[in-house]
Structure formats: structure tokens, C-alpha cells
Amino acid sequence: MKKQLLILSAMCGLSYGTAIAQTNSIPNGNCESWTSSTFEIPQNYVLSSNSEALSQNAPFNCVKTTDAYHGNYAVQMTTEISATHDTVFGYFMNTNPNKNGGPSSFTGGFPYSQKPSGMRGYYKSSIALPDSGIVAAFFYKAGVLIGQCGVYISGTHTSYTLFSVTFSPALAQNPDSVIFIAASSNFNNKNLARNGSMLKLDSVSFTGVTSQPALFNGDFETWQSTTLDKPDNWILSGGGNNTTGGVFKTTDAVSSNYAIELKTYLGDNNGVPQARGGQISTGWYPNNCNSNCQEQGGYPYAKQIDTLVFSYKYAPMGSDNAQVNLNFKKNGSIITNGNQGINLAASTSYQYKEIPFNLGQVPDSVMVDIQSSLWNDTLLSFVGSDLKIDNIHFKSQTLQLTSIAQINGNDNEIRIFPNPTTGKFHIQGLMVDVQSLEIYNIVGEKVAAFTNLKQQISNEIDLTGSVPGIYFVKIYNGEKICSKKFVIQ
Secondary structure, three states: OOOHHHHHHHOOOOEOOOOOOHHHOOOOOOOOOEEEEEEEEEOOOOEEOHHHHHHOOOOOOEEEEOOOOOOOOEEEEEOEEEOOEEEEOOEEEOOOOOOOOHHHHOOOOEEOOOOOOEEEEEEEEEEOOOOOEEEEEEEEEOOEEEEEEEEEEOEEEEEEEEEEEEOOOOOOOOOOEEEEEEEOOOOOOHHHOOOOOEEEEEEEEEEOOOOOOOOOOOOOOOEEEEEEEEEOOOEEEOOOOOOEOOEEEEOOOOOOOOEEEEEOEEEEEOOEEEEEOOEEEOEEOOOOOHHHOOOEEOEEOOOOEEEEEEEEEEEOOOOOOEEEEEEEEEOOEEEEEEEEEEEEOOEEEEEEEEEEEEOOOOOOEEEEEEEOOOOOOOOHHHOOOEEEEEEEEEOOOOOOOOOOOOHHHOOOOOEEEOOOEOOEEEEEOOOOOOOEEEEEEOOOOEEEEEOOOOOOOOEEEEOOOOOOEEEEEEEEEOOEEEEEEEEEO
């Protein structure tokens, strides 16, 4: 888990992939298929593990439960570990701790000026040793950490159990803010985490005071929703701040409706802040393999000689580079000359790119990795590098056709025929509000435009003499647009 929680190791003084058809070696290479996922986190808390779980193809693991100690709801956190994703602890917090130095460097939190003597709450748990959940609060004055209290939780508790912890030493002065964090596993050492460690939490409050922080929501009765988009059939890496690891859906596409956007974000390595590239892949790396990792997964592929093609635009920060990389395997092992890739330089408009290869033998699978920064581009100045990529496919294979968008919800299908064509074709089914259509090649260059179109009947388009390849028709009716793909032979 490339988690920000590692930086909490400075805490002290606390009381105890499915095989698919050969034609889909790069599924969803046209970047048109996305899944929108909505999850809830406790109101006023800026960060949870749900976005990280989504990016790692794991179930949401910080969720609302009606199994409450008091009122209607409690919060349930669960640690998720599997062969295909990294360790994802269930957690939520009201800070984004992407800094070195542990709690002393945290920022944000809830305004609070009272001086509590301790903290209490109720929990259920199923956490096997050596793993432990944690509930902790940190108090600040003018940005300086002035005190903390918390508790580690382990064992099985099937009914709600009280925890109560007292400041030791007591706060010497009134704070101006408080940061609250809870997690289902011991983030001081992720190797101690156990799959399925579960912590339910309810009715948390500070003791020895007359009121709680206004934004605290310690009874977990109010929740807020977040919706994230994830490209289908791709594995994401990274996370934090309720995004899918620097991976976003964008309408700035070469053709059709969408492309994939990867942004380099502020991450950390064992508590040390560094830039991390937004990344998508059709493969994955095993947990805790350190420097001996060999990529797993991928999709069936059996071409010794071929070319990967795609279109991209890139806005790097400084001297950063993006990267597209291929790993070919035979019987589970990387084959001779089986690692192929290319670094991508800045490009303000979509640029067509090819990665040709001639392998030492015929592979049986391929893994595709794309990222907005190189692995060794970890300088903080690289944060913000922005890669957009679209139409990713092998020349030997047909790029998936996109579905047809309907204008104004009309049920009539817009048809292109014949398709493929030698240059002349007809387009039929245009509605009365269509204003124009434009034709683009695979690299996003406009090659023709037409107005004064006929509605309801066939319009003949003549592109005789055009270079053979994939083309796209974009149809406009003011703000709305639909796309259709065709091939010139």
C-alpha cells in the first residue's frame, strides 16, 4: 500500500484478471468504458481509504453501518489484502498527511479551543494479533503539536465495548485545532496487517470538556458522498485525497467522448514526500516483493512482431517524462527482449506514437503500463505533470468500436455504410438540429468538414484518395456531439 499512513510511524505515547479473447489484449483501449462509483465517508473528513480501495480493485472499506452503538449509524473499517492489489487499510481522517515528520507536521484539522483530559468511544472489532486498529487525536496550537492521545485495539469484540484513554502528560494549554484519525490496522508496520481486520467505531467524544468540536461528528450520524470514475479493465496504482490515484476521465479526447488523464501527485516513500506518477496498467505487482517484483496478470497475446500505437498529449513539469511500457511473457516468465517501452516528451496537441517490436519468441501474454512520470522522477517539482492518452491498441488488432451517442435522446441510429469503405460512404439518421459534421484521422487531425446536411435521408461523403486507416465522424448540434468510427481500406 503506497499509503500516506506510513508517516504516522513517528507516533508515540499512545495508550496501548480474467482471460479474455485475443482481440482484446488491450481491453477498453479506446478509453470509452468507465465505471462511476459513489461512496460515503463521515461528514467533514477529507480523506478515507475508499478511493485507494477503488484504485486497487478492492471493495470500499470505510463504510457506513447501521450496526450502531447509539443513533442510526456507526463507521466500519476493514483491511483488504489480495494477490492482485496492495494492502489497503480501512481509515478516515480530517487531514491529508503527505508530509515527512509524522503528526508534528500535520496541517488542517477542526477548530477547537477547549482542553480535554482524554477521549472515549465504543467499538466492535475482529483484529488478530499482531495487527491492531487505532483511534488517535492530535492537538495543535498555532501549528505546533502540543499533545496527543489514542488507543490501539485488537482482539474480537462482538458487542460494543468502551475504550477510554487519558492524556499523559495532560495538555498544558488550550489548543486551537484537533486532528482525528482512525484505522483498521497497524500502519506503523504494514507487514503486521491481517486480511479482514475489522473495526467498528461509534460515539467518540473528548472528556473533561463542556462541548465537542463543532465539525467533529463523533457519533457518525452525518455522511457525505463522493463519486469517482475508473476506466474499465485497467488496474490503477496510487491513491489519496479521494481520487483514483491520479487517474481521471477527460473529454479532451482524440476521438469519440473520452480519454484517460494521468496526473503526477504528491505521495510518499516510507514517510518521505515524493512525486508519484498517475498510473494505469493491465498487470499488477505482488505485495511486499521489494526490488524483486515481477509483474503479474496481463491479457492473452501471441504476436512476435507487431506495433503498439496510441495518441497522447503531455504537459510535464520541468524535465519530467511520461512512459508507456510493455512486458511480454511466456509461461509466466518475461521473454527475451520482452520489455519494450518509450518515454514521452511534451506535446501540446495529440500526437500519434508507435512502439514497434520484434520479440525473441512468440509470447502468450502482455502487460501494458502507462504513467505520467518515470519511476525515478520523484522530485516534488514534478508534481502536476499531466498525460492524456487515447486509442491504445496493437496494429494487428482492431480498436474497439464505440457505441453511438444519440442527439437529444432520439432513438434513431446514426448509420455509416458501407463500413469499411474505399473512400465513399453514406451517413444516415441525422436529426433536424444537426448543424455540422467533421472528420478526423487517428492522430486527431481534422481532414474534412461539412454543413448544410440533409436530415432523415442519406448524405454521401467522398473521401476518395484519403490514406487508409481509422477515421472518426463528429456530429454537432450546438453543444452536444456524438461520434462514429469508420475505416478506409
